[in-house]
Amino acid sequence: MRAMANWHHAVAHIDADSFYASCEAVRHPELKGRPICVLSNQNAFVVAKSYDAKALGIKTVMSVHDAKKLAPHAAYLPPDFQFYGQISAKMFSILRRYSPQIEVYSIDECFMDMNGIRTLWRKSYRQIADDIRESVKREIGITVSVGIANTKTLAKIASESNKPNGTSIVPGKHIGRFLAGIPIRDIPGIGHSRAALLCKFDIRTAQDFANTKESLVKRLLGRLGLTLWHELNGQPVLPLEVKPPLPKSVARTASMGEITTDRTTITAHLSRHTLRLVSELVAKKLLARRLRIFLTCKSFEAASIEIHMDFPTNSLKKVSAAVKQAFLTLYREGEVYRGCGVIATHISRQESATEDLFGLMHEDVRQQRLMLTVNDINQQHGNHTVAPAAARLMQKPQARPARFQYPVFMAR
Numbered sequence: 001m002r003a004m005a006n007w008h009h010a011v012a013h014i015d016a017d018s019f020y021a022s023c024e025a026v027r028h029p030e031l032k033g034r035p036i037c038v039l040s041n042q043n044a045f046v047v048a049k050s051y052d053a054k055a056l057g058i059k060t061v062m063s064v065h066d067a068k069k070l071a072p073h074a075a076y077l078p079p080d081f082q083f084y085g086q087i088s089a090k091m092f093s094i095l096r097r098y099s100p101q102i103e104v105y106s107i108d109e110c111f112m113d114m115n116g117i118r119t120l121w122r123k124s125y126r127q128i129a130d131d132i133r134e135s136v137k138r139e140i141g142i143t144v145s146v147g148i149a150n151t152k153t154l155a156k157i158a159s160e161s162n163k164p165n166g167t168s169i170v171p172g173k174h175i176g177r178f179l180a181g182i183p184i185r186d187i188p189g190i191g192h193s194r195a196a197l198l199c200k201f202d203i204r205t206a207q208d209f210a211n212t213k214e215s216l217v218k219r220l221l222g223r224l225g226l227t228l229w230h231e232l233n234g235q236p237v238l239p240l241e242v243k244p245p246l247p248k249s250v251a252r253t254a255s256m257g258e259i260t261t262d263r264t265t266i267t268a269h270l271s272r273h274t275l276r277l278v279s280e281l282v283a284k285k286l287l288a289r290r291l292r293i294f295l296t297c298k299s300f301e302a303a304s305i306e307i308h309m310d311f312p313t314n315s316l317k318k319v320s321a322a323v324k325q326a327f328l329t330l331y332r333e334g335e336v337y338r339g340c341g342v343i344a345t346h347i348s349r350q351e352s353a354t355e356d357l358f359g360l361m362h363e364d365v366r367q368q369r370l371m372l373t374v375n376d377i378n379q380q381h382g383n384h385t386v387a388p389a390a391a392r393l394m395q396k397p398q399a400r401p402a403r404f405q406y407p408v409f410m411a412r
């Protein structure tokens, strides 16, 4: 293993300990001292368990029947993913205080960019990791484990190696020693079959793997193997993905709450969907390249049309025009309709767009600013305070009326 500076690069992996069971323990203090098992949706299997339940031999995906034989006194609770999501959001908001650069990896774990963070807090990595654990414990009541190392893979192995409620710091100089105690199958990404293959070559610990010749690693495990090999040797290859993944689509669809043949009513609903869709795209800085517009008939049969935009866009003007064009093609006089919707697909990020492509996107930028203002007003004064004129023509407004009546907003 090559000699290297201790902290040429630093990343933390923060992982809550038996998260679902810990969330349940937070809201059921009366269960203190009892093992906790969280069950699957149909209450058939154990999907998560506390450490004391694990100590009794209960495993994830064990049937409730078998688990109860091992631990009749444990608490068996149905899952409440909404609640776990709320605790998760609270946890990430605490973590963002320490470093804004966070890759949310799952509901209960993340990677955190630690470069420059010691200077910011005037503390060692160990002190920062301990602070993080204490803040989460004090403010939410659950414990997390923290690993800090040169790369994401090392940080993840580090946090895993000292659970629950532990801090594990691996400076560059100590990587070799640290990896010597890690069996090969504990490297994230190395499954059973890969571990078995490596064992044939006498590669049994993570340290053996890191010391293996690059060419052999490539021969045995290909590109994935090389990535892991670099990461285990303290050379960061996997970047921090701080942005949330792009959605496949953004949709605004609904039944109209009535069946109608009335062109104006349907247009009003479509206008409202369009405004809300564009509002979301602009707020999330996303662009759409295609739009699917559909009308659902009384028989639940749907007719739809896909429109390819010339450029990725989130301009209300352009999206409205496309929706209008589609509506004119789809709408049939005399047909009874019950629902409609607009779905944006082929989503990309605003920042990755070739801005000002021949000046064609100039107008879009103006539209974005307008939309952001509309969003602000609607957030402060209630949804639909500002809405396109056509949406005002709906016969039965779905939302409660706004507190103030602002001038009707026209998208020109």
Ligand SMILES: [Mg+2]
Binding pocket: 015, 016, 017, 018, 019, 108, 109
């Ligand atoms: Mg966890």
